[in-house]
Each structure stands twice: as structure tokens, then as C-alpha cells.
Amino acid sequence: MTRPEILILGSVNRDLIVHAPRLPLPGETLRGQRFGSCLGGKGANQAVAAARLGARVALAARVGLQENGAALVAQLVAEGVDTRAVVQPADEAPGVALIVVGAEDAENQIVTVAGSNGTLPLAQVEALDMAGLRWLVAQQELPLQSIARAFERAHAAGAKTVLNAAPYRPGCERLLPLVDLLVVNALEAQALMATLGGAAATPEALADALRRQGPAAVLVSLGGDGLCWADADGPRRVPARAVKAVDTVGAGDTLVGALVTALAEGRPVAAALAFALAAAALAVSRAGVQDAMPRRAEVEALLNLNPAAGSSPLIDSPDRA
Template structure:
């Protein structure tokens, strides 16, 4: 039940405001808050809080943002044996959170962009699952997935954020080594180049390219998961959102943790959806993530 997360580590600088600024607009907000973030670190924390043994492979700088970037990982008990200190700034995310709970994020990759395949662990014998995102260089993800697949690990890839330059078809080798692909609607469109087809049709098309399962997260509409044998539509767990910043990462981390603990896919998807909803009820990313006891209590309700 040991999970390896290969991914980004950031410090998040968050400002709450009445609304997200339009292009060219300045909006006054509240005091800035610095907290731990990065999709890799977020998902590692979510998986650890959900009860799995988690190791993170990533990188930070030696600057003042290093400590806040690592604080949540340390509190959650994530193993940082795979963490590297590089001569580059620690990754930084600038986040505006609107009164509605929606957010807009700009990321300065920093040390995350300097990670190479040479930083990947060579011994994967202690792991059962690998979790990837799109905030490290694509060649690192490709090599991590290839090694993990060859070693018998289950590979989950959260293809977020969608690659924007160029907006091209996904890496066929990475897809071929991915067991479970997790995307939102926008990322699915970038992957599938769907010309208006239904989400299920777009997701099912990706199954022919390697993944055994494709999950589309739909925010307040829940999630859709397609496998060769089934289509699983789950409604969202009802909450009043305060901040949606870490919801997607919570979903991915908890899904991976529950699968690593031996739960069947429908049960893991249900737990992940509930956990993601709970994370929206508090401000922040890692600070808002529920632990296993809270997830279990919500499932029981």
C-alpha cells in the first residue's frame, strides 16, 4: 500500500478577493497568505492523510519559500527521501480566490522545471502505486511511468494542468504506461481533441491508447469514470464551497490511497469524491484536506 508521488512542490501565495480580475483589471483583496502547495505535494499530502505510506520525489530551492513549501508534507508524515535541493527558486503559485470559492492560479515553476530523470528513484520495489501530474517536465513523467510500469506498479496520471504550448496530442508512451488517467473537462478536450462528442465518448476513446480507466472530474457535477466494462457516474457530495483550490488534488491523492489499500475502484472513487468536496469547505489546499477519519465519517452519513 506504499505510494510514490513524482511531482511538484510549491509555496502558495493566496489572496481572497470579491472576484477574479478580468484581463487588465486590478481588484483589491485581503491580506496575502503563504501556505504549502504544488500539485505533487498536494496529492502526496492527501494520500498520506487518507492512510497510505507516501514518498515524494521532487525538488525545491534553498530560498525562503522552501520551509513553507515543505511544511504540509512534514506534518502529514510524507517521506521526503526523494526530495532534491537545487540551485533554483522554490516553485511559487499565485492564487486569487473569489467570494464564490472559484480560483485563478498562475505558477512559477522554479526548481520543478529543473527536475530530470536522473532525480527519479532507481529502486521501486517498495511501492505499489505511482501518481503523476503535469507540473514536472514531460520527459520525467514519461520515464517515471515507464520504470513503474516495468516494475509492476499501478500508474495513475492526473494530466493537470493541460499542456498549453503547444496544445498537442498526449505523449503516446506516457499513455501506454498509464493505468488510470484523471482529467477535468478541459484537460479531456485537450487530450481527446473532441469535436463536440459526449464526455463518455471522448473518455472511452482514450482507453484504446493504454489506460484501463479514465476519470473525468466535473466539479459540482461529480465525476465520470469509464472502463472497458463499466461507466460509473458519481454525483458530488453536497457542500457549501469556501475555496476549491485543492479539491482536484485531494481527489487524486485519496483515490490513489484507497486503491493502494486494496479497495475496489467504485469504493475508491466514492471516497475520493467525498474527500474533494470536504476540501472545498475550508480555505487553502493542503490545510483544507480531510484525514481518513473525516472521510469515513462523511461516507457513513
């Protein structure tokens, strides 16, 4: 089997999704419109997004076999994700995410239970084969000490690291010196900045301030307003593509999976960001999470095959073998 160029260290959940007319107020009961259950978790989502876009991607995770956890791993395999680093303990249950999607604005509320995600041990991280990796990606639904050790090992192996600091957790600021690319939404960026004892009035200021904490680059996602990117050349805004949002669940994971796919290919920053935003735009225009994630041909068609210009020391790399 071909070695992966991207390793996602992340969570695998069973998503329980309710669609409602809008998000409920505190203490309010609403009549839902429909319900569904599917493979989810930020790690699984990002791995599937990258695989659909043509990346050689592996997932390192812990998926308990109770409550039919094996079916979640089977779905990952069917999507083309390398699951050789997925451990399946028989005495644990997989993580669960309860998701409500409001029809009025396509916004969502999510509550997660870690399950086997929360038990990912350092021993599993030490056993990971990182030879030939270009990028290691992690989120924060796993133990932070396991993420820190994975980043240390990735750097030792010559790979770059991405931290999607979601959901926000106190203590994650200690990971920043190990991070090459930090990806956060506006709320996560503000929470992280507050933990660091600072404040910023604009997304540009937030991104630039966080970059000064260690990462070579910072991406602050702004939903329908696009994103803000900051690197050694300073911060800049990149607008989103205009689409009618149907369901925003998983849009951030699509963005991360698409971005790291483009970076692993050696695309310059401008082109990588355009690719990621196009993938996210397609995802939010459809219902579902992984079902809504686009294939590569769809993203290329939306981009109309027009390459973007620009480069960055962060992603300069030789052509893929």
C-alpha cells in the same frame, strides 16, 4: 522506515493566495479581501492528501533551497510524507503559484512558475527506489520525459501508474500508452482529445475515447457535477456530494490523493470513488488548500461507514502487507 506503497512524482510550490470578491476580468484591478502563503504544488498537495488519509506515501521532487525552500520540505515531513526522494539544490528556487480565489462562486485562477520543479532530471528518476510500490502518481508540472521514464520504471517494478494530466501540456498524449489511470478535468480532457484529433460531446464519450488511447481507466472530474469514470465495463457518471463550496483550490489534488489511497488499499472501484468524492467534498467546504484536506476519520464519518460495492480488474490486488 516502512517502505511507501504510493510514490508521488510531483511539484512543490510556495502558494501565494489572494481572496477577492470575484475573479478579475482581463485588465481589471480588484481590492482583495485577504492574502496568505503556504506549501503547495500538485505533487505536494496530493502527497499530503494521501498521508492525511493514512497512506504510506513518498514524494519525489526537486525543491530549491533559495527563498527558504527548506521550510516547504519541513512541512511535508510534518504531514507524514516520506521525503527521502526530495532533492534540494542550493542554487535553485522552489516553484511558485499565484492564486486568486473568488468569493462569489469559490472558483479560482492560477499561474505557476516552475522554479526547481522544471529541472527535475532523468538521473533523479533513475535513482528512485521503486521496490514494493503499488502506485506511482505524476502530474504535468515536471518535465514530460522524466514522467515517461518514471512510468516505464514503475511498470518494470510491478506498480501501476496514474497521470493527472494537469496542467494540460502539448505532448502529454505520448504518455498515454504508459498510463494505467488517467485523471483529468473536463477542460483538460477536451484539450487532450483535440490534440489527438478527435472530439466528444459528453463527458462519458470523452472518458471512453481517452481510454481507447491506452489507459485502463479514465476519470474525468466535473466539479460540482461529480465525475465520469470509464474502464473496460464502459463509462458511468458518479454524482458529487452536495456541499456549499467555500474554496475549490486543491479539490482536484484531494480527489487524486484520496482515490490512490483507496486503490492502494484494494478497495473496489465504486468504494474508491465514493471515498475520493467524500474527501473532495470536505475539502471544498473549507477555506485553504492543504489546511482544508480532511483526515481519514472525517471521510469515514461522512461516508457513514457504508461500504460501496463493485470491482474492477484495474485495482484488484492482494491485501496490504
